[in-house]
Amino acid sequence: MTRPSHSAPHASTARRITAVALAAGLTLGSGLAAQPAFAVGDGPNYGGNETINTSILSTYDELAAELQKQDAKQSAMELEVIGQTVKGRDIHLAKYISDPENPTILYLTQQHGNEQLTTEGALTFIKSLGSGKMKGVLDGVNILVLPMLNADGAMGDVDFSLEDYIASGDRHLTRYNANEVDLNRDHITKIEPETRALHENVLQAYDIDYMIDLHHQGSRSRADGELVSGSILYPTTPNVDAAVLDGSQRLGSIVYGAIEPTGWGHLGKYVGGTGENIGRNGIAVEYGISTLLFEMRGMADHENPGSVLGQKSNGYLIKQTVTTLEATARAIADGSVETADTTFWDTLTEQSWAGWPAE
Numbered sequence: 001m002t003r004p005s006h007s008a009p010h011a012s013t014a015r016r017i018t019a020v021a022l023a024a025g026l027t028l029g030s031g032l033a034a035q036p037a038f039a040v041g042d043g044p045n046y047g048g049n050e051t052i053n054t055s056i057l058s059t060y061d062e063l064a065a066e067l068q069k070q071d072a073k074q075s076a077m078e079l080e081v082i083g084q085t086v087k088g089r090d091i092h093l094a095k096y097i098s099d100p101e102n103p104t105i106l107y108l109t110q111q112h113g114n115e116q117l118t119t120e121g122a123l124t125f126i127k128s129l130g131s132g133k134m135k136g137v138l139d140g141v142n143i144l145v146l147p148m149l150n151a152d153g154a155m156g157d158v159d160f161s162l163e164d165y166i167a168s169g170d171r172h173l174t175r176y177n178a179n180e181v182d183l184n185r186d187h188i189t190k191i192e193p194e195t196r197a198l199h200e201n202v203l204q205a206y207d208i209d210y211m212i213d214l215h216h217q218g219s220r221s222r223a224d225g226e227l228v229s230g231s232i233l234y235p236t237t238p239n240v241d242a243a244v245l246d247g248s249q250r251l252g253s254i255v256y257g258a259i260e261p262t263g264w265g266h267l268g269k270y271v272g273g274t275g276e277n278i279g280r281n282g283i284a285v286e287y288g289i290s291t292l293l294f295e296m297r298g299m300a301d302h303e304n305p306g307s308v309l310g311q312k313s314n315g316y317l318i319k320q321t322v323t324t325l326e327a328t329a330r331a332i333a334d335g336s337v338e339t340a341d342t343t344f345w346d347t348l349t350e351q352s353w354a355g356w357p358a359e
């Protein structure tokens with residue numbers, strides 16, 4: 001059920017203004033790459049003095065329209081509908097398959113509906129693949145992008161109450177799908193239509209070598225005394241093949257090397273479970289795909305104040321996604337991922353709870 005107060009009368013005006021602010025933030029970030037344009041750690045935290053509003057985020061319909069627009073514009077791109085959500089929304093897969101002999105990477109976003117900036121970044125990445133910026137990259141790598149797997153959760157179109165969720169704006173966003181199932185615990189049973197579509201029409205349909213599973217976590221995790229902009233982890237089930245695990249760790253090395261030196265990025269090692277119902281583990285074992293989990297800072301909406309993050313952080317978090325996708329696509333295309341140094345994992349600090357900020 002949606003409370004009337006969430007249907008703000010001036011939502012469209014707010015969206016325009018915030019979209020402009022977001023675009024400005026991104027431009028600033030890329031223009032001042034040498035400087036920490038977005039200081040991690042002193043970014044806004046929830047405390048009632050800044051804005052946690054979901055109106056700035058793309059709706060499912062806006063995402064679908066942009067994908068169709070890019071599909072019409074980009075000759076190298078093919079847009080496929082791989083299935084439907086519980087509520088009947090088409091699930092899209094953007095495909096760039098230049099040569100079946102090339103290595104293939106899958107980028108997956110929003111298994112959890114309230115973790116949306118990864119999807120915004122994936123959209124920017126798709127646009128960049130059609131621009132001169134990524135010229136030549138597609139000659140050496142096949143790219144699959146599956147944005148917003150859990151579209152019903154992202155739109156708050158679910159069969160349970162979101163009344164206690166914190167964000168203001170046009171809609172609430174939730175981790176679960178419409179049936180209140182955590183899709184990232186459904187990779188063995190594959191009961192939900194979203195999980196089935198991913199497995200049957202993507203993981204089983206394409207010869208995939210690498211995968212990055214993009215998420216957001218709480219806003220208060222730290223490593224080495226600083227709040228993290230995100231944390232990464234390879235498969236941790238004992239059943240993963242050694243070569244597959246090595247691929248995951250090399251992929252992680254590319255991500256670490258692209259994000260850590262930026263000034264705005266600071267990565268920790270994620271602390272995650274070994275269950276194969278989790279995508280990072282199950283997909284690595286079932287398909288021999290080298291998976292990497294990337295948990296970025298702060299969710300778009302949640303019941304818990306420690307989980308959400310104000311929208312002033314959106315710029316660097318979207319940029320973190322774009323940087324990750326571009327760097328890994330390039331490293332696979334030019335073969336440098338094959339020799340990436342994995343020893344950084346030995347010293348990468350495990351993240352821990354930073355506690356609440358002082359009043």
Ligand SMILES: [Zn+2]
Binds near residue numbers: 112184215216
């Ligand atoms: Zn997640």
